[in-house]
Every structure is written in structure tokens, then in C-alpha cells.
Amino acid sequence: MKNPTAAMLVIGDEILSGRTRDANMHYLAGRLTRHGIDLQEVRIVADCHDDIIAAVNELRARNDHLFTCGGIGPTHDDITADAVAAAFGVSIDIREDALQLIAERCQEYGQELNDDRRRMARIPDDAELILNPVSSAPGFSIGNIHVMAGVPKIFSSMLDGLLTRIPGGVPLASATIEIAAPEGEIAAKLGELARRLPDLQVGSYPFRKHKRYGVNVVLRGYDVREVKRAENHLRQVFATKLASDGQG
């Protein structure tokens, strides 16, 4: 049985201009790996209706899930919900249960339930709400798309709730072996090992620390025992070049 696949779509001019450093991708990637969903691709596009629709339709067609973040707030530049509705060819309007969540929050905080806050209750037809324990305005799932907020604290809380209702697969197990040698010196041996371990991914990630070059070799696979066996083997093969334990 293969794990479900996923793509992510980040919507936001502020990431593309370099103003904001995205944090949600890294969070999603780690959570999906632990949940047994394979993240295949990430795209970042601007706050542009047509670009969002094109990316949504392409990515949802070739993955089991598509997770989006950004563009579902109350302001003029929040256009994700409308774009997703258009991508599915469904209507979008204020929905009672979403509005109720927002109204309760306004009452609690003594805020006015104005038109812009109502706008955050616009949900495409047939979508399922994704609850937002942080600020109440919900995201939604429609088909295989899960639409969430861009603020990292809200994104992560939405995702944590959402994943309880998405069946996962086998979490990818991994082991890291830090080698105190430049990549160019271990490449041949490593390539040979990789060919002999066709069920594992063998990644080679060079780094520089205290003016010395080293490599983190990362073994990844769905069978924990196989990963462990391969790790032990690599530690023998590179015994003379092992760094002190730790992730570097």
C-alpha cells in the first residue's frame, strides 16, 4: 500500500517579495512526514485570482491532497476562498455555522461583527469547515483541498485539527549519519551503497561547520528495521570518518 500524496500551495505576495520568510511549509512538511503523507511538491504564487485557480487545479488533479495557506482573512487582498470556489465551479456565500463561530468570538472580545468580519464566513458550497482555535475564523476542506490561514500560529492549529480526520500512511523513518569529510571524498562509496539499498532514499547533504566540510547522510524508508540496519552498515563503512554523535 502506498502512502497518500500531497502538494502545498502558499499564496502570498509577501513571501515572493522577500518581506516575509515562510514558516508554514516547513511545519507542514514535518507534520505530513510523521503522519505518513508524502509531500511531493510545493508552489508559491502571488495574490492573483487566475494564478491561484491554475495552480489549484493542476495540483489537486495529481495529488491525493492539496493544502493551501494564506489569503482567507477579511481584507481586499484575501482572495483565496473565491478562487478555490471558482476552481471547483461552485458558489460561495456566507455560511451560518461559520458566521456563528465568528459572531461568538466578536461577542466574547467586544468586537463589532461588521461586513469584513462577516466576509470571513464566506465558504464554498459543500465545503467542510476547518476549525480555528486561535482566532475563530474557519478554513475549509472541499474535495481534496484544505484551505488554511497564513498566520503561522493559526495555520498550525488548523492543521493539527485537520489531520485528525485525514487518514495517514506509514511515517517515513529516517536516520542521519554525520561524516567528517568533504562530500567529494565519500561520493563513490555512498553511490555504491545507495544502489545496493533500492528501497531506501539515501540523501547526501553537505555542510560547513567550524571551517570544515562535512556531510549529513540521511537514510529514509518505510521499514524502520531496514533503515536501522542500513545505518549500522554505514557507520561501519565510514567508521574512521564519523563525527561525534549528533545532528551537526
Place this chain on the structure above:
Amino acid sequence: MKNPTAAMLVIGDEILSGRTRDANMHYLAGRLTRHGIDLQEVRIVADCHDDIIAAVNELRARNDHLFTCGGIGPTHDDITADAVAAAFGVSIDIREDALQLIAERCQEYGQELNDDRRRMARIPDDAELILNPVSSAPGFSIGNIHVMAGVPKIFSSMLDGLLTRIPGGVPLASATIEIAAPEGEIAAKLGELARRLPDLQVGSYPFRKHKRYGVNVVLRGYDVREVKRAENHLRQVFATKLASDGQG
């Protein structure tokens, strides 16, 4: 005259698995904005030959430039140069001037010029080298694609050199106004202002700080004076809600 456009392609399983948090995208985005090149889209794909070719061909067709990072080292999982050559339908082989750079470095550091290090001198036909002051193994430009390393220190040093030979446009000017109110309270006024400033992008980025909600309103445009005028106007409109100066 419009600014040149660009896309970025990040190649790396380690980003998609959540093992590594990408740093190059944020660096590139900021550098391009200051250089007057508009970053339109970013994609992250796995170390997969066909996926790299498909992304390269799609992104280079619709942008003036495509910047890639990752996958040009000496190990078995470094497949970017071959994929880019295949995308262009050109041959790839070890090139003398690239090999010379690597050989000099090996001599300087007392390292062996083995087959794997030679492999880093594989450059597609008709490409131009991108120098690498950090570890010597070069990247390359071919057509409108610029292929660089994934290690952040190497990526940034390659990019800084490369941008001296790529003509830029008008740097996007921006101003940030921090407003001490929830987004839902200023959305209407902000939307109205945005409609009256069609030549500016008006972005609204909510945040939470010390348990209070606030918004960074960011004005962006190519005319510095216009951005400044709009900033002054916004500071008047939201005078009672301005946070103390600073970027929040």
C-alpha cells in the same frame, strides 16, 4: 518599461520531508526585489529527473529568468545538471575550465581530484559558468536558467556574482505601517484606500504580539514618491490606531 520576471525552482527531497528548512528562497526573493526583478512563482520538487525537467520547461517558458538551487554536488542524488541539459536537449560533459577551477582548489587543500569531484565539472554545452568563491565547483547559466548550489552560503555567493551580469529593473519600493487593531476593524477603510491607489500593491498582514492583534499594512510600488505619499496618507487615516514606530 516593465521589470524582468523570474521564477525559482528548489530541488530537494530534504525540504519536502521537513528535514531542512529552505533558506535560499527568502534570500533570492529579497535580492531580486532590490535588483528590480519580479519573482512570480516558486516551486519545490523532489530529486526526480522527470519532475525537474517538467518544472524547468514550464517555468523558463513563462518567465524572463529561472533560478534553481540544489542538486549540483558530487553525489548520486545530484541530478540537476543532467536534468537541465535534458530539458534543453543539449549534451553534457566535463568541461575544461570548470575542471580547472576544481583541480586548483583540490591542489590548494591537498585533496584528491577523484571521479566524483570531476563530476562537478559536468556542464551542459553552451552554458556559462557561475563562479563559486566558497567551494569552487561552479554553477552555470544556460538560456534563461541559472543553476546554483543548495548550500545557503554557496547559493548566496553564486547569486551575488551572477546578479552583476543580469540587468535589473526598478527596485520595488515599500513602506510598512503597523496598526494596533485587528484586521477585521480596518478592512473596509483599507480596501477603499487600495481601490484609490491602483498603481500600488496594498498588502495586509495580521499578526499577534503580546496577546494583541495588529496589522502590518505594506505599500509597494515602483514610484518611491508615490509610496511615500500613500504612506503619509495612511498614517493620517489611521492616526488613532498607529503602533509606535517599527516593523513589529
